[in-house]
Structure formats: structure tokens, C-alpha cells
Amino acid sequence: xxxxxxxxxxxxxxxxxxxxxxxxxxxxxxxxxxxxxxxxxxxxxxxxxxxxxxxxxxxxxxxxxxxxxxxxxxxxxxxxxxxxxxxxxxxxxxxxxxxxxxxxxxxxxxxxx
Amino acid sequence: xxxxxxxxxxxxxxxxxxxxxxxxxxxxxxxxxxxxxxxxxxxxxxxxxxxxxxxxxxxxxxxxxxxxxxxxxxxxxxxxxxxxxxxxxxxxxxxxxxxxxxxxxxxxxxx
Numbered sequence: 548x549x550x551x552x553x554x555x556x557x558x559x560x561x562x563x564x565x566x567x568x569x570x571x572x573x574x575x576x577x578x579x580x581x582x583x584x585x586x587x588x589x590x591x592x593x594x595x596x597x598x599x600x601x602x603x604x605x606x607x608x609x610x611x612x613x614x615x616x617x618x619x620x621x622x623x624x625x626x627x628x629x630x631x632x633x634x635x636x637x638x639x640x641x642x643x644x645x646x647x648x649x650x651x652x653x654x655x656x657x658x659x660x
Numbered sequence: 661x662x663x664x665x666x667x668x669x670x671x672x673x674x675x676x677x678x679x680x681x682x683x684x685x686x687x688x689x690x691x692x693x694x695x696x697x698x699x700x701x702x703x704x705x706x707x708x709x710x711x712x713x714x715x716x717x718x719x720x721x722x723x724x725x726x727x728x729x730x731x732x733x734x735x736x737x738x739x740x741x742x743x744x745x746x747x748x749x750x751x752x753x754x755x756x757x758x759x760x761x762x763x764x765x766x767x768x769x770x771x
Binding site: 551580582588589590591592595603606638640648649650651652653654 | 694701702703704705706709745747757758759760761762763764
């Protein structure tokens with residue numbers, strides 16, 4: 548079946564631009580996670596949704612980062628006024644529920660010039 | 661979640677068994693051992709998880725020591741497509757929560 552999809556796969560932004568990254572979770576999956584992965588590092592947690600509720604946003608690095616999942620399915624991660632240190636791969640994962648494992652999308656590689 | 665320790669990198673000949681160790685000496689009784697891998701330019705892929713018994717699926721086997729302070733992921737017949745970074749993670753399976761990844765082990769399968 549269809550897995551987690553993310554778009555765009557690659558994004559180049561000039562410093563100061565706003566970007567929006569999209570995640571389409573597996574159909575029926577209640578939980579959705581965003582992670583940030585810097586080059587050569589493991590993924591780091593950003594935020595978590597259960598349906599449309601954002602239950603944990605403790606990993607968001609600054610108030611320039613904002614995530615939403617208004618109808619409990621598709622999610623968007625928005626980064627305002629991008630900085631060079633925001634350059635990373637942004638990964639989305641979804642899971643059916645509390646007892647299920649997380650399935651990851653291919654990621655969006657963001658490069659800020 | 662408990663911290664894990666893994667070797668930075670390992671090599672394995674194609675066709676041989678790849679044995680990836682992981683230490684998790686501070687694991688709690690309700691924490692599971694999970695393994696994910698990440699092939700270059702892809703998102704992490706779930707492999708297997710276990711609590712205290714050994715587990716096997718179509719991808720790999722997981723051997724957990726009796727004291728649960730360490731475990732080994734076994735890929736029985738490694739192929740070039742198994743070249744990836746392998747992450748050992750301990751977490752409470754019953755809690756819908758973030759995964760804390762370490763740096764993992766970079767496994768090179770040699771032809």
C-alpha cells in the first residue's frame with residue numbers, strides 16, 4: 548500500500564524566505580511526527596500530532612517553525628524567515644496509534660542559501 | 661528513554677551474517693528495544709523490536725541478553741542493499757511518543 552509521502556523532495560530557499568513542507572501520512576494513521584536531520588546526524592524530533600491536536604512541540608527550535616494538521620490527515624511544516632542553519636532534511640512519520648511503529652517518508656531536503 | 665551505545669561503523673562481507681551490537685545498560689523494565697535503518701537519501705525504515713525474548717521476522721533477528729543490558733541485530737545473509745545506518749533505540753512501546761535517535765552504526769557491505 549501507499550506509504551508516507553512528502554513534498555517537495557528538494558527545496559532551495561534564499562535566506563529570509565518562508566517555506567512550507569507537506570506530509571501525507573498513511574491513510575488512517577492517527578499519529579504524525581516531524582523530525583529534522585542535519586547532515587551526518589540522526590533525526591531529531593520536532594513535533595507530534597494526534598489527529599488534529601498538536602500534543603508536543605517541544606522540539607521546534609524557534610518560533611519561526613510552525614506545524615499544523617487541521618483535518619487530522621495532511622500536515623504542513625512551515626518555516627518563516629529561513630536561516631542557513633535551517634538547512635536539513637525534514638522527515639515526517641506516521642503511526643496507526645499508540646501501540647504501532649512509526650513509518651517514515653522520504654524526507655524533504657531544504658537548502659537555505 | 662534510555663541511552664544506547666553503538667559502534668560508529670562496521671564492515672561485513674556480502675553473503676555473510678551481519679551482527680550489529682547495541683548496549684543499553686540503563687534500560688527500564690517497560691522499555692522495548694527497536695531497530696531502524698536508514699539507507700542513503702531515504703527515511704528511516706523499521707526493522708524489528710522486542711522486549712526480552714528473541715524476535716525474528718523476514719528482515720532480521722533480534723537477540724536480547726537475559727539482563728536486557730545489550731542486544732544484537734542479525735542480518736542473516738547481508739546484501740549490498742543492506743548498506744545503511746542502523747539505529748538502536750529503546751522506548752516505551754505503549755506510549756505514542758517521539759523516537760530519540762542516536763548516531764547509529766554505519767554498516768558497509770563489501771562485495
